[in-house]
Each structure stands twice: as C-alpha cells, then as structure tokens.
Amino acid sequence: xxxxxxxxxxxxxxxxxxxxxxxxxxxxxxxxxxxxxxxxxxxxxxxxxxxxxxxxxxxxxxxxxxxxxxxxxxxxxxxxxxxxxxxxxxxxxxxxxxxxxxxxxxxxxxxxxxxxxxxxxxxxxxxxxxxxxxxxxxxxxxxxxxxxxxxxxxxxxxxxxxxxxxxxxxxxxxxxxxxxxxxxxxxxxxxxxxxxxxxxxxxxxxxxxxxxxxxxxxxxxxxxxxxxxxxxxxxxxxxxxxxxxxxxxxxxxxxxxxxxxxxxxxxxxxxxxxxxxxxxxxxxxxxxxxxxxxxxxxxxxxxxxxxxxxxxxxxxxxxxxxxxxxxxxxxxxxxxxxxxxxxxxxxxxxxxxxxxxxxxxxxxxxxxxxxxxxxxxxxxxxxxxxxxxxxxxxxxxxxxxxxxxxxxxxxxxxxxxxxxxxxxxxx
Ligand code: GUN
Ligand code: ZN
Numbered sequence: 001x002x003x004x005x006x007x008x009x010x011x012x013x014x015x016x017x018x019x020x021x022x023x024x025x026x027x028x029x030x031x032x033x034x035x036x037x038x039x040x041x042x043x044x045x046x047x048x049x050x051x052x053x054x055x056x057x058x059x060x061x062x063x064x065x066x067x068x069x070x071x072x073x074x075x076x077x078x079x080x081x082x083x084x085x086x087x088x089x090x091x092x093x094x095x096x097x098x099x100x101x102x103x104x105x106x107x108x109x110x111x112x113x114x115x116x117x118x119x120x121x122x123x124x125x126x127x128x129x130x131x132x133x134x135x136x137x138x139x140x141x142x143x144x145x146x147x148x149x150x151x152x153x154x155x156x157x158x159x160x161x162x163x164x165x166x167x168x169x170x171x172x173x174x175x176x177x178x179x180x181x182x183x184x185x186x187x188x189x190x191x192x193x194x195x196x197x198x199x200x201x202x203x204x205x206x207x208x209x210x211x212x213x214x215x216x217x218x219x220x221x222x223x224x225x226x227x228x229x230x231x232x233x234x235x236x237x238x239x240x241x242x243x244x245x246x247x248x249x250x251x252x253x254x255x256x257x258x259x260x261x262x263x264x265x266x267x268x269x270x271x272x273x274x275x276x277x278x279x280x281x282x283x284x285x286x287x288x289x290x291x292x293x294x295x296x297x298x299x300x301x302x303x304x305x306x307x308x309x310x311x312x313x314x315x316x317x318x319x320x321x322x323x324x325x326x327x328x329x330x331x332x333x334x335x336x337x338x339x340x341x342x343x344x345x346x347x348x349x350x351x352x353x354x355x356x357x358x359x360x361x362x363x364x365x366x367x368x369x370x371x372x373x374x375x376x377x378x379x380x381x382x383x384x385x386x387x388x389x390x391x392x393x394x395x396x397x398x399x400x401x402x403x404x405x406x407x408x409x410x411x412x413x414x415x416x417x418x419x420x421x422x423x424x425x426x427x
Contacts, residue, residue, distance in 0.1 A: 215258025
C-alpha cells in the first residue's frame, strides 16, 4: 500500500459536540478522505482529492460510512476469557470469576496469548484505541503494550494495583505498586502511540498507604492519566464507607490521597452525591460510562443527559468483561437503552460522538484520534449500514443519515465493520 491514498464513501466528521445545539448540526458528510503518512491530509469531494493527489490509490467503500475508529475508554483485557459469566453482582463477580482469572497473568505467555486474542476481537469490532486495566503483574502490562505496539495501535493502560481484599497471589504492596508502576511508566509511556495510565483498581482493594503512594506517583507524572472505579454499585459504596469511616464520600477516598484531578478517568460514577459531582466538575475530571456492564452486573443507571448538561467530559466504554460485549456498537445501544430509562432518548449523533470524539476528549486525545479532521491520526473504519437482512430492510427506509445509522447502532455487530485502518494502513 502506498503512503498516500483516498478512501471514498460517506465520510463522517464532527465539527463540535452534538450535545451542544441541534445534534444533527454537529456532524458533516463528505465524499472522500485523503490519507498521507498515516494521518488525515484532506477531506472533501472525490474529484477535489484526486486533483490534489493524482497518484493516490483510491479505496472505494461504496456507501459505507467512513468514520474514526471506536475509542473504548475503559476495559479489562485480562477478563477476555471470563466475559459473560453468569449470576453475580459486583463483589461476588470479582471474587468468583475475575480474581481467579487475573491470577493467571503472572505467566507472561498466558498474558501474551490473551492480549493477542483481545486485540483480534477489538479490531474485528472496529475499536482502534483501548484503555485497559491490566493485572497486578508487570508481565500483564508488558504483554498488553507489546501486542499493541506490534499492531501499531494507539493504546493506553496500566498495572492494576491492589494490596488488600484480594486473594493471596493477587496483592502487591504500597511500595511495590509504586515501584512497579513507576518502572512500567518509564518503560512504556510515550513509546510511539502508547500511554501509561496509573491504575489503582478501586479504594476497597487499596490501603490508604497504597492510594497515597499512587497519588505521589501521579504528582510526579502529571502528564499521565489516572484511572479507577467510582460508585458503581450501592453495596460497594457501603463497603467503602466502612473501610474509610472518616471519608466524606467515596470520591473523598481518592481526593485526600491526591487521586482526584483533571486527567483522572472515573469508571461508572453512577451513584454520585452532590459534593462528588461538584468536585469532579470543578477539577474537570472525566467520567467513563460502561452501559453493558451496568446492566449486566446490575449496577444502576448512569444519567448521561444530566452529566453532559453539567458540562462533564464523558467517555463510552465496554468494561470488558464486566461488560457483556467487545463491540462498542453494543455499548452505544445500551447507552441508548439506559438513556430511555433515565428519561432522555440520546440522538444517534450523540451516541456515535460518545464512541469516538467524546471518548477521545475524555482521554485528552481529541487532537489526535476520534474524528476525521486534517492532521489527525488515520485510525478509521468503514461501517456497512446494511450488514444483515434485518438492518438492511430498516436502513433502506431511512430518510436521513442518522435514520440510516441507527439500526446498525441498535442491531449491528462485527459484521458491520467492513474495513479498519490503523495509522493509515488497511488491516
Ligand atoms: N470494580 C473494581 N474492579 C472492577 C472490575 O474489574 N470490573 C468492574 N466492572 N468493576 C470493578
Ligand atoms: Zn472496570
């Protein structure tokens, strides 16, 4: 493949967030996009781009929707093998399924095998950037980043730190969490397209000493993102209150140890108190919505419309394997369903934006990924809007682009992903 090529189809770009103003007005369609040296060089009519780049190969994608690849802002790649495990809620689900599986990642070969399978699955589903928790084992971080690097992916992740309330063999210490995280950060952060994310799992599995140590590491590396879980399930919040009796609320267990900040990613954040909302908003933190996980584990209903109206940056995520699918299309559908249950029908443009530009914004990467704009990295997908008979017969009746896209959002899966480009190379 040449370093310069043109993709034709229905090229979707967002000029701004569809949560501001009329949703449809935020998006534009063009005929073609010119890719040069792995980045978007121009967007326009096919004729214009052919004139601009007469030697460029043309990759015609028919009527397919050409968009940025999906950005999955919260996942646990080590839980690939236990996705769709039946019958538990958060704490029992962690103890029964998650912790025994995560134990196996002390073995580098096992970690490599799962990382490879994980990226096969995410790419088949059109996800071009992932933000993953690894396990407590440095080997799990090495396997994740090495695999992402081989595939030239923009990927983010970090060692999950836990020094209590986890089984023997799945606990580090405050000091080793600090030391291992720091070493892995120095090894992987900013290597090509990789970013290290400081990762305390959640306050029930960290002592105050460990939270303090990771807060210190974040203060030493403010360029890094920090990810954790917050207020996912009501029982969990009660547990946090009993473990940290002096804390004002769940968020306070992070705040007092330096783990509240603008570059913080707070997964779930469903059952927030007013003080927590105010503080998260004041610092400009990102909330990460994991809708298939919230329904699967029975956690509750995230109020997207309200959080967006309050001005939050919100990312969309699968939360594999608490989430029940690798497909961000399925996450969009679940976000729509949860929106209905909380009283707001999210517009398809809003759902699509959340899965791409919105997640990128939450990760502070909106200048690089999540949209088709000149200068951005060419991590793109071609989405077939008629990928199954059920979808095709509905989209055939569509009177505008969003009516044509919505059946794929609600019923689409990996069969809708016709082509994926990573850094301007077709897979
Ligand atoms: N809270 C702490 N750890 C986890 C996890 O692995 N998955 C989910 N959904 N919630 C968590
Ligand atoms: Zn999670």
